Amino acid sequence: MKPTVHDIAKSAGVSLATVDRVLNDRPGVRAVTRSKVEEAIAALGYVRDLAAANLAKGRTYSFVFILPENDNSFMIGLHEEVRGAIARSSAERTHIRIIDVPPFDPDALVDALEKVLAEKPSGVAFVAIDAPEVRAAVGRLKEAGIPTVTLVSDLPDASRDHYAGIDNIAAGRTAGSLMGRFLSGPFLAERGATVAVLAGSMLVRDHRERLEGFSSVIGESYPNVLILPVLEGRDDPALAETVVADALRRHADIAGIYSLGAGNRGLIRAVQKAGMSRRPLVIAHELTASTRAALAEGVIDAVLNQDAGHEVRSAIRVLKAKADGLPVIAGQERIRIDIFLKDNLP
Incomplete structure (x- = not known):
């Protein structure tokens, strides 16, 4: 007892x-x-029992989520998950607010982190940009005793407290393995194949790590596959459509496309409009309404997915634990990589 x-x-x-x-x-x-x-x-x-003590005292945790605001289905979904947490805030003893920042803008992210530092909330979660000024801002939050969690994209050698997201190198390696297996056959063995890669921006670590994992597997196991220079679509559907359409015009031999970021609505439109005699294999990230429909219609061949709701709930649990000085249960906070084909859509 x-x-x-x-x-x-x-x-x-x-x-x-x-x-x-x-x-x-x-x-x-x-x-x-x-x-x-x-x-x-x-x-x-x-x-x-700190949780029971805080409940008895009526303690409320104040958390801030800093999220990129753009026309990106996954980030729109991430916003919705945070708004869902806000709707549950009274039951979960939290007060959560969102700060929107432009995507891929380190200065804007630093400004938001500085505002958080001045407010001194119980914790902050944010989608990281891998830049020295962002690392410095996270260090100042650490010195002030404000717990920090990176979402989706990490800063592993910074002083953040936790990362809520998938292993992006493993995700890229998985995409590389799928691409190589899908392309395997006499065609690849005799003639080789050309693959295009669509990213949002190389400023964010998750995109760089996915590319690293993808390139490693292709280089190790499928040496006849040529990876073209990375296309950057800034996670914007209109720009993604433009750069993919241009690549398909310039390289009629593209056999596969790996979309390691967002902007997939534009990618889908570009592939549908290309009128190629042989549609390229397409592997993308995040199961959204558009990628789900493209899987069902055979425009996309595979989707690697991360659960945005799990990431938001994990961030909140970790920030609560850090605010209370309690340990984080690693197994509970592990974000898995789901692989969806046309045949196993939920």
Whole structure:
């Protein structure tokens, strides 16, 4: 049976009010009395249930989510998941707000992080941009004791507290393996194949890591596959359509396309309009309304997906734990990579 505050009071010979003052580090307790209470806590092996204590005190956690605002189906979905958390805030004892920033803009992200630093909330979650000024801003948050969680794209060698997202190198390697297997056959063995890669921006680590994983597998296992220079579509459907359509015109032999970022509505339109005698194989990320429809119609061959809802819930759990000084349960916070084909759409 777990020891209680009543057991501590009895062992130390003090009142429950005195135990409460010691546990909450409040004044009004003599040093000798405080020592007695602390000795009783150690002897009994008492471990405080901070979650229950915070509930009893009516504590509310104030969290800020900094998200890129653009015409990107996945990020729109991420916004919706945070708004869902806001709708549940009263039951979950949270106060959550969103700060929108332009995508791929380190200065705008730093400005938002500085505003958070001035407000001193219980924690902040944000989609990271891999830039020195962003790392410096995260360091200042760390010094101020404000927990930070990176979402979707990470800063692994910065002072952030946790990353809520998939292993992007593993995701890229998975895409490379799928592409190589799909293209395998006499055609690839005899003539080789050309593959285009569509990214949002090489400023974000998740896109760079996916490209690294993809290129590694292709180089290791499918040396007859040529990867063209990366196309950057800024996760914008209109720009993605333009750069993909241009690549298909300039390289009539493109056999596959790996879309490692967003802007997939534009990619889909470009492939549909190309009028090629042999449609390129297409592997994309994130199961959205547009990629789901393209899978069903045979325009996309495979989609690698991450659960935005799990990422938001994970970020909130981790920020609560960090605010309370509690450990993070790694297995619970692992974000998995789902692979969807036309045949297994949920």
